[in-house]
Amino acid sequence: MLREHFASAEDELIACILPREVRALPREKDRDRIENLYSKVDIYGLVENLENCLQCGKCTGICPVASLSPSYNPRQIIHDILNGSEKRWLESEEIWRCFWCASCYTLCPVDIFFPLLMMQIRYLALASRHGVKYFTPFKRFAQRAREDGLTFAPGSPKSRERIMKIRSSIGLSPWPEISDRAREQYKALFDLTGTTAFLESIREEEEKPLALTYLGGRITRAGKKGRQTGK
Amino acid sequence: MQGKRVVKPENKIPEIPQSVFLFRSCTGSLEYPGTENAVRETLRILGIEVVMDPDQTCCSGYLLTCSAHKPEVSLAVTARNLALVEGKNLDTYTFCNGCYGYLSELSHILLHNPAYLNMANDLVAQWGYHYEGRTKIFHVQEMWYRLRDRIADQVVRPLNGLKVGVHYGCHYLAKQYGILDDGGYPTFHEELIELMGGTPVFYKERQLCCGYAVGRGFTHREETVQPHLYKKFISAREAGVDLMTTVCPGCNVALDREQPNLNKRYSEDFKIAVIDLAQLIALTLGVPVQKLGFEANTVPLDDVLKKIGTEKGS
């Protein structure tokens, strides 16, 4: 009885608001809007729970870089990526500051592993040739590592000699024991996975200027001193 | 931080292995070779055989996190190195938080994404490698803590109350699941310092990152790294730290090599020696100082060695 009464009252209400045939669809789900937006950044599918972000800001609260440069804000970066407006970050200097310390992850209530997102944000920035100067030193290190099978093995004979002297004096082999076979295979993996080509493809002279940078407490247009936006 | 994220050392390493595979760290064998030697000597004294292999390469994680390797290469390198260890039926022990973090993370990705695992195994099959995920990844600091009783029993050169401030390093603590201690407030290094006769110092910024992470020391040294490290050293000095220990040769580089630069820039006089925890343990277990390679350090250890009662060369 009662149920019938409510059912008909509800029908009546709806009927007087809008006829069924012209009623609009309910508001779309967030998921419908954000799907494919952040997969554009999470190219390798390593941060699959980004849309769980609560925007609580704990990450930014603990972030040592944010504490030194307030324009660096991991929560804001996630917000913008979820909304498909990551472009301004890709063209910024800020994204190159992250220490990858993962302090943000240790506090995040939903376990978002932000560093793996940051790694991919930087790939995207490089794809449009932004921030190349923050990549160039590592390009050189990577090209050396490809030959050595080791990272940061010094190239200059003097530094090599110094290390070999210390190692010998404490009873180790003069150079870390790494076989020729290991070095060749390491190198081959660089070539086979396209990493060698990737490194060569990003050239210093193609660098695009960064659009925004942080200067003395204000976001400014990079390269145009004194012209500040967003005062 | 929830209690269940934390693993007891006795659960993490139920049986003390006879041999372990020691994963060579590039920085730990090149920048501070004393670290490699200290780890080997300490394991030997504690009764564990060390197996290494010249076919092992760099873990390739560091430059990946600098966005200078494609993930594909690092995944394949991980599969290759770990398959090499699996061939020996051993577990993998690292002595660098980087190697530890990258090997755990990359093997996790491999083992949870069949497509990546197949790609990596296809690439390394030509050399007879096949990664299955049998070898477990540990950091030697876990072994030190597991063997804390053996260490306490064998101390021959106690630290005489030396004030030691430890640095855990992000890439261990940030694993946060399955690590030995509460990543939010760890104390197991301090416990080790205490049983070696030292005085652990809980300086305020002890959990602050070393700042050299993913190469910011090369790109943002002045803007970010130095002001960041300045905070850390101010707090360490205030708390009276005589010696700082690390478990990551990368952190060691940042904390040791950057001090003269901080002194210049901020007109300061920081001179806190920074060594690997393994070097300190080796020292207390009686390994001769000349086998520990302290001449690779920027901040000299003379004062520290004097306090422990062992001058250089003894």
Ligand code: SF4
């Ligand atoms: S801590 Fe986690 S949930 Fe909170 S804003 Fe940061 S990423 Fe989002």
Ligand code: SF4
């Ligand atoms: S990983 Fe990057 S964003 Fe996260 S806390 Fe560290 S510096 Fe901040």
